[in-house]
Amino acid sequence: MTSELNRMTIAEARDGLARREFSALELTRACLEQIKLVDPKINAFITVCAREALEQAAAADRRLAAGDAPALCGIPLAIKDIYATRGVRTTCASKMLENFVPPFDATVIARLREAGAVFIGKANMDEFAMGSSTENSAFGVTRNPHNVERVPGGSSGGSAAAVAADECLGALGTDTGGSIRLPAAFCGVAGIKPTYSRVSRYGVIAYASSLDQVGPFAKTVRDAAILLRTLAGHDPHDSTCSARPVPDYESALTGDVRGMRIGVPKEYFVAGMEPQVETAIRDALASYERLGAKLVEISLPHTEYAIAAYYIVATAEASANLARYDGIRYGLRVDADNTGELYNRTRAAGFGAEVKRRIMLGTFVLSAGYYDAYYLKGQKVRTLIRGDFDRAFERCDVIATPVAPTTAFKIGEKMADPLQMYLSDIFTISVNLAGLPGLSIPCGFDRDGLPIGLQLIGEPFAEETILRAGDAFERTGAVKRRAAIL
Amino acid sequence: MPDNAYEAIIGLEVHTHLMTRSKLFCGCSAGFGAGPNENVCPVCMGMPGVLPVLNRHAVELAIRTGLAAHCEIAPESIFARKSYFYPDLPKGYQISQYELPLCKGGYIELPAQSEGTEARRIRLTRIHMEEDAGKNIHESGASLVDFNRSGVPLVEIVSEPDIRSAEEAGAYLRELRSILRYIEASDGKMEEGGLRCDVNVSVRKRGASEFGVKTEIKNLNSFRFVEKAIEHEVARQIDILESGGRVAQETHLWDPVREMTRPMRSKEFANDYRYFPEPDLPPLRVTPDVVEAIKTSMPELPADQRARFVRDLGLTAYEAAVLTQDRDLAAYFETMLATGLKNHRTAANWVMTEVLRAINETARPLADAAPLAIESGELLKLVETGAISLNAAKTAFAAMCKSGKGADATVAELGLAQVSDESAIAAACDKVIAAEAAKVAEYRGGRDKLFGFFVGQVMKAMGGKGNPRVVNEILKRKLTA
């Protein structure tokens, strides 16, 4: 049955490997074969690391044989191409870094290596994580495995699609405004953005430093919990990374949500949402009530300002974060006879349209005469948005919302209209501004078979609570559907 | 000041390297002199995904600098990104402090600049921490970039416009360097880029209360250039005003070859740095007990030492100022006194003349140029006990500088000990009195001036080694007998 190994969850594979029912090499080969089979249709990977993955799998088998298997020994994962991987090209889906080979590993990559994981490949994404559809990639668009005419969501679309298409068992993404949760929802997989500071950002190519956070994609909430345990924790190389101890997230998955107060923000259920999405969310909330949870209406009054605040803060930080791509030390260089021209041409040629747009916006909001009106204003509104959540969590333990107002939209549909694209993140973006953990799980399908995502938001460092809630819903078995492409 | 009707208003921004082993935000060596791009890593090269982590010792040295300058240490300060493009700036921004610096206020007290003048206080605006950039090496048609210096910790010390002349700017810089060296925050070596200076200059009619339009002069890396550039700029501005013109607010570069300033092209300073809080570094928190601990570990500062030298040792303000312009020089002086010298001012003047001369003549550091302080002290003690004359001590000192031998050995070797034995001196006096009977008669007849002649004759007879005090005493007794 080795051809089916790639369909396993991490928990299943972990047990099977431990019992020596199959080898890590067989598991990795199954994933590589699946990639060969389906990736031409969905383009989830920028770089497939077959040779390295097979080496890692062989090493994992040796450790399994020696009875010395760490947490993720032999588990094939897709890595968003935003993580620095020593010796493996890391492009951030940009022409700018098309040939960049980092001489170092991101902290979470080092942790996964230590945990015995197998890196099957570098997943496609929106260039520099700027986008909601994975259409802004210098390496082509990634397609949704449920419907290849649709986007997978973004920016971590390659990671989500790879998991949904069984090209790997789990994946790493990053989430700055919804970049894990939206693709998880559009592709029908689980994805969690942990609390800001829970996971090290060292070696994660920065988009917006005060918002970026590392997180996993998985086929189940349990798998997401398993991955998060290895990812999370203090890193002396990241000054913003928390030193709090990391709980065993898996042991929090008791299935018991009795007495849990689930807040439902009234501002998230208004005209404009696709009725099928709303129905799926309402059904999920009803399931929670049946499981013994209590629904509480709450208010997040500044929700409508979140996107505006986000596009100030995120682009301002991005404008500085992307200044290092200047053609001097690494990356693309377009030659000129003086450095000024070299910068202008290199950056014009190396960045795609959306990246340029955000650099321009971010540069503008920080520029002399506009800082107070835009940047400072955005920071102040950020305070108001955090305050909304603080007050809401006085009345509930978890906040449940849709991940997005729609299911996966058509490829090309929003490319001509940046603002409409930005609005895809309306339900996810506040969570980043407030630094909270947010989990996205599938909660149903629309008539076209496209997945619908439920978002569960927790208080800072309450990953256990939202994972427990997500797992409890998953256990009801309400939603299971394989991607159409399979 | 070329024209007495005007006064200059000058403020300085001084950048200095902090003496840490590693860089401000990464574990690369901050040492000087490594091969190109040897002291670099992904962090100080600004590779994608890297993050800064603060060097605790750098923060402590910055706090020490703030305390030495009487600043208020901010319980919470913020790092910011200062954005501009330059090949030696790897991230496209410099991590600096902007709105909330580590140290606020404070002052530097300038010691007396000559005998009879008074100390002056130059107020500080702020002291903040930042990282250095790399280095561009210009070749014909191309530039080469070395990032060894990228990320080396700096403090920027910003003065209020309290300085009134080029000389005073020089005095401020010397005092600042002295303080930095006393507290071991910086070695203040300008030639290694360890101390760099930007100057803001304006002039106004004496007595006016409003400031004139200021220009900024960048790129000054020696004390002499700072003084020259200010002199040049003040004269230039006065010329403009005198001929009815208006000074343009602009940035000038100092051209050390032509010894003049020239305005930068507009593009060079049309900078909009777009400062904003560095999201990769949480606010820097400094608790009162940390400040207290640093305070108690502070060495005596130049100003305190000067005050003590005047109060306890009876030096003049100027003598104290000269000795404390360098920590090693002051320590040399104090070690000399530790041999038990009674005349402190003689010792002070010894350091100010003999020791400084040795340093200047050899152009070497104190430790190499002069004998051990303890030997200098022993040498002066021989003068105090009358074993040798002051002139003999100077001769011995010059020899000791070269040989490195001790005071006693040198005095013996050169036969410099003077004769204080009364019977030997009395015998010489008798001989002279006998030989110069006519002059003795004249002297006894009232020509007091001849006394010096007799002293000279006795000294001559003793080969110059007679103790002058004893010679005087015995000769006077015998002549008046």
Add this chain to the structure above:
Amino acid sequence: MINSIGPPGMRLSVMADSKISVEQVRHVARLARLELSAADEAALQANLSEILQYIDQLNRLDTSAVAPTAQVGEAGAPMREDVVANRPDPEAMLANAPARAGHLFKVPRIIE
């Protein structure tokens, strides 16, 4: 409210006035070191105007008494000890260099 943004797929109507002039676009592009074609400039002027127009809704909020939030992590910068931890490896650091001369990065003439 979400309905104030408009339902997905419904294009926001752009107001007549541009929020940003072509000169401003050029100035910002200079700061950001981006060479723009005339078409780029026009497109960016339109895009940025629309986005800035949208951002203007923040002015409905009185934030005069609100403190700004720059970061949402735990307060207090951690510090590392002053230890040299990196060994020289210029070859690794220059491996991605677009142009080099020995162990130095090579760039064209620097225009001051």
